Amino acid sequence: MSDRLPWDDIGVPTRDYTVRKIAAASSIPLFWGRDTLGRCLIIIELEGDFAEDFRRGVVEFHGINVDLRDSDAPQQQRLVLTLDRTVDQDLFFGLCQTLINTLAPATTSVQALAMALAHIRRWRAFLAARKSRHLSDEEVRGLWAELQYMRALYAGRLTTAETVDGWTGADMRQQDFIFDNIAVEVKSLHGRDRNSVRISSEDQLATVVDDLFLVTHRLTVAADTAGAVSLNALVELVEGELGDADVLEQFSQKLADFGYLPIAAYDTPEFVVADRQTYRVEGDFPRLVRAELPSGIVRVSYEIELEAMKDFQVSNDEVLKGD
Structure with missing residues (x-):
């Protein structure tokens, strides 16, 4: 400048x-x-x-x-x-x-x-x-995926107020959405070679609610393609769909807590969701949890191969529509 x-x-x-x-x-x-x-x-x-x-x-x-x-x-x-x-x-x-x-x-x-x-x-x-910093590329993709899932939730299952209230990604809780005794962790996958999903802590795939789901979004950069939107454009789209002033206020505050501000840097890239998959986290689902860590291990992050989760895959509508 x-x-x-x-x-x-x-x-x-x-x-x-x-x-x-x-x-x-x-x-x-x-x-x-x-x-x-x-x-x-x-x-x-x-x-x-x-x-x-x-x-x-x-x-x-x-x-x-x-x-x-x-x-x-x-x-x-x-x-x-x-x-x-x-x-x-x-x-x-x-x-x-x-x-x-x-x-x-x-x-x-x-x-x-x-x-x-x-x-x-x-x-x-x-x-x-007071979070005056640029989001990393990974954070941009993660927020983009969460907002697209938010849109899918209020299009099929919840009201806009219930969806924004249930969005916990900005609150630094273990999962990104909690509603109706359900917890959902949303992950973005980027690039053709991604065959695993990264789990950031031993608590991310553990919950006190009845049902826990892991949802993956495979993102493709597709500028000038129908349906492709940047992070800034997606935020504006959500704001237009929320409508209610109180819901907009809550949404704006949660975006700010995330560290988002509509700066020009987020006008690109433009993404589309190439694929969305939902997995129920239960039983022998491949995961690490705090109670099962060896003595002396206090913090872990790890990756799970998508192939190892295929037996736990369910319909996307099981969460989005309650089927």
């Missing part, structure tokens, strides 16, 4: 604010700006009256004011984000850059407002979680 920020070339006005249009791919007008106190702004111009939509979806964000203001033009409003503290300009610029990218597909003001408020919600949750 250049040392210069877009507000460096914008003067401080004596009234209202000074703006400069942002050259962006979006059809929604966007502007950099400064107000009479010299504070940095980003402005989204909206056609219509969105007072009620804004009231329902407004996000309180410490250090950044989020306002909906009437324009001089009839039937026009502006969503204005104002940075309170100059020392946070670099951070605010990062938020603005990703917001601009998020709004690129928007073709209507209704879409733009919804996308912007969801984006602000994600940033607020991320900053509260």
